[in-house]
Amino acid sequence: MRLRPKALTTGYVDGAWWPRSRDLAAELPALLAVLAVRLGEIPRVSYNLTEWDTAPRQIAVDGLRVRLSGFWSRPAHTVDVVAGDRRRLTLLLVPPDTEPSTAHHAMMCAAERENVDAVEVLLRGTTTSESTVDSAGAGSSCVPEQTFQGAR
Secondary structure (H helix, E strand, O other): OEEOOOOOOOOOOOEEEOOOOOOHHHHHHHHHHHHHHHHOOOOEEEEEHHHOOOOOOEEEEOOEEEEEEEEOOOOOOEEEEEOOOOOEEEEEEOOOOOOHHHHHHHHHHHOOOOOOOOHHHHOOOOOOOOOOOOOOOOOOOOOOOEEOOOOO
8 A cells, every 4th residue: 555645635546455355355454554654543434336346344453343335327347445433534445356566656646645546547458468558658757655554
């Protein structure tokens, strides 16, 4: 996972997350543990129903109940994490089967402070095993502001 720094930002996403599977209930505890450092208690996560296997309506994370809200109309390839004080982080969801170098590039770009790219632009090339990202731009301006270990 990669996040933008804590500051006023523009754009569509506040960072990126690359889960290992389509099992939301299994993937969320590690993500929420890392995000709790920034957000505190996280009682709600919303997601697009088409991108995950069937998920329960709630899960327990560190003894706290987290409501999972799946929507057909939710923007594709994003997950919203909502804190107890209603602060919200929108994360780019990099599909689990994405080729590693392509996923890395998408995550680096999503975490860039000045990034204003739409989700589709950030994910360009992530649906195939061959990256379609312009090699000249692949490492140019996308530098992560913050990196966390434990959640990919």
